[in-house]
Amino acid sequence: MALLSVIRRWHFRDGLSQREIARRTGLSRNTLRKYLNSQIVEPSYPKRQTPKKLDEYDQLLCDWLRKESKKPRKQRKSVKLLHRELVSLGFSGSYDRVAAFVRLWREEQKFLTNRQAYVPLKFEPGEAFQFDWGENWAWVGSRKVKLQVAHFKLSYSRAFYLRAYWTQTHEMLFDAHAHAFRVFKGVPERGIYDNMKTAVDKVGKGKLRTINKRFQAMASHYLFELEFCNPAAGWEKGQVEKNVQDSRNALWNSLPRFDSLDALNAWLEDACRQQWQNQLHPEYAKQTVEQIWQSEQSHLMAITAPFDGFIEHTKRVSSTCLVMFERNKYSVPASYANRLISLHVYPAKLVCIAEGKQVAEHNRVFSRDHNHPGQTVYDWKHYLLVAQRKPGALRNGAPFETLPDAFSQLQSQWLKRSGGDRDMVDILSLVLHHDEALVEQAITESLKAGLTSKPHIINCLNRLLQPQTPEPVPLDNRLKLTVEPTIDTARYEQLRGSKYAH
Numbered sequence: 001m002a003l004l005s006v007i008r009r010w011h012f013r014d015g016l017s018q019r020e021i022a023r024r025t026g027l028s029r030n031t032l033r034k035y036l037n038s039q040i041v042e043p044s045y046p047k048r049q050t051p052k053k054l055d056e057y058d059q060l061l062c063d064w065l066r067k068e069s070k071k072p073r074k075q076r077k078s079v080k081l082l083h084r085e086l087v088s089l090g091f092s093g094s095y096d097r098v099a100a101f102v103r104l105w106r107e108e109q110k111f112l113t114n115r116q117a118y119v120p121l122k123f124e125p126g127e128a129f130q131f132d133w134g135e136n137w138a139w140v141g142s143r144k145v146k147l148q149v150a151h152f153k154l155s156y157s158r159a160f161y162l163r164a165y166w167t168q169t170h171e172m173l174f175d176a177h178a179h180a181f182r183v184f185k186g187v188p189e190r191g192i193y194d195n196m197k198t199a200v201d202k203v204g205k206g207k208l209r210t211i212n213k214r215f216q217a218m219a220s221h222y223l224f225e226l227e228f229c230n231p232a233a234g235w236e237k238g239q240v241e242k243n244v245q246d247s248r249n250a251l252w253n254s255l256p257r258f259d260s261l262d263a264l265n266a267w268l269e270d271a272c273r274q275q276w277q278n279q280l281h282p283e284y285a286k287q288t289v290e291q292i293w294q295s296e297q298s299h300l301m302a303i304t305a306p307f308d309g310f311i312e313h314t315k316r317v318s319s320t321c322l323v324m325f326e327r328n329k330y331s332v333p334a335s336y337a338n339r340l341i342s343l344h345v346y347p348a349k350l351v352c353i354a355e356g357k358q359v360a361e362h363n364r365v366f367s368r369d370h371n372h373p374g375q376t377v378y379d380w381k382h383y384l385l386v387a388q389r390k391p392g393a394l395r396n397g398a399p400f401e402t403l404p405d406a407f408s409q410l411q412s413q414w415l416k417r418s419g420g421d422r423d424m425v426d427i428l429s430l431v432l433h434h435d436e437a438l439v440e441q442a443i444t445e446s447l448k449a450g451l452t453s454k455p456h457i458i459n460c461l462n463r464l465l466q467p468q469t470p471e472p473v474p475l476d477n478r479l480k481l482t483v484e485p486t487i488d489t490a491r492y493e494q495l496r497g498s499k500y501a502h
Helices: 004-011 018-025 029-037 060-067 079-088 094-111 168-186 215-223 234-250 261-280 290-300 380-389 397-402 406-415 420-432 436-448 456-466 492-496
Strands: 128-140 141-152 159-164 190-193 200-203 210-211 225-228 311-316 324-326 328-331 342-343 349-354 358-361
Touching: 004 018, 004 029, 018 029, 018 210, 029 328, 060 079, 060 324, 079 094, 094 380, 094 436, 128 261, 141 168, 141 234, 159 261, 168 215, 168 261, 168 349, 190 234, 200 406, 210 215, 261 290, 261 311, 328 358, 358 420, 380 420, 406 420, 406 436, 420 456, 436 456
Parallel strands: 128 190, 190 225
Antiparallel strands: 128 141, 141 159, 200 210, 311 342, 324 328, 342 349, 349 358
């Protein structure tokens, strides 16, 4: 560069000939003529072209990559499989050469797809919110698990909310909306979504959508309008798309360990509110997101009641009084064995409905290991009707392994004597008519006293059920005796009468 600058200055400013410059610099006159005639001010070396083993197959590999890019992500061939197919066609190069070519091709395609122009969007207060799902890893309990995270963002104030779930099913989606509107303290006029399967049953031409009935019912309950993006057009809800990426650095990288998913969600809610206070609004740089959100409050519609976002399934109760859901089994009262019931599925619980009333409720179990056969959740009270007819089932009945400690201690004593299983069933059946806590308290008092007979336990329970005798009300000290009674024993003779005179 420095030599070229000297050559140009000698020739064009000082007027030296090319022969003189060649004598001074030792360069050939052909080299000088090339630089001086072409007006080159920044010399560069030509790009070296070396033959590669992949040169014969690069066009074929580009066609393969272009074809694979149009498939769903999980159906695309891996680079190792592409290299194996090239080897079968005669390619003798290494896998690293193919992998480097694929990386370069993908970078070029990313550059080409990003060369689009967009129109900035502006929203009015309370006009819209955007929703999207994301995936993140977290330590829950003693395991690192993959969670499905619901992201909400108010389009005007940029206030956002995150909540983690095990899956992306309908009941999780409905529960996420209920919590988001609770935190936002209102509902905007419309919601912007992509074409997720829990919301859209079929994508039609243009903006035509066949909306899922339960999702439509939720929108009708909260009274907001549904709007769906065009397929593969995530930029139409770019605020929440960006929030999914930003939350990985702002929240998930500093995520501690949690004992339960509820504890994680409580931490996320507090972290989101803290971000509102610290983050400046992009359009109102002197105000935080929380300040703009507070001004947006009056434009949001108040929530009257949360949407009862359950998913209903019809299940047949087995002869062992169990219903199966997601490879796990849950007990139902024995009177509904071999009958059809309605199962209402919530994010954290399952409710069994029969004959228009609730007959059972269980905490929902999530089995993360698909090789595990699943769990069975018992409620021993559901099997009391069977135990009354078959008292011997107490000895090895799996549901009765979950008895409270006081019941278990009493059972261990009674089953050692003849007829103890039937007496134990009678005591357990008391919970069908009385509060279980009172029955357990009566058994505990009997165990402490060392009197564990059936009549004594029933007597203790009756004492707990009877109300306490009220304390006597003291007499008013202001009452005074004005006429003292006279002592006259003759009145007793009058009472005896003539019948006793002789």
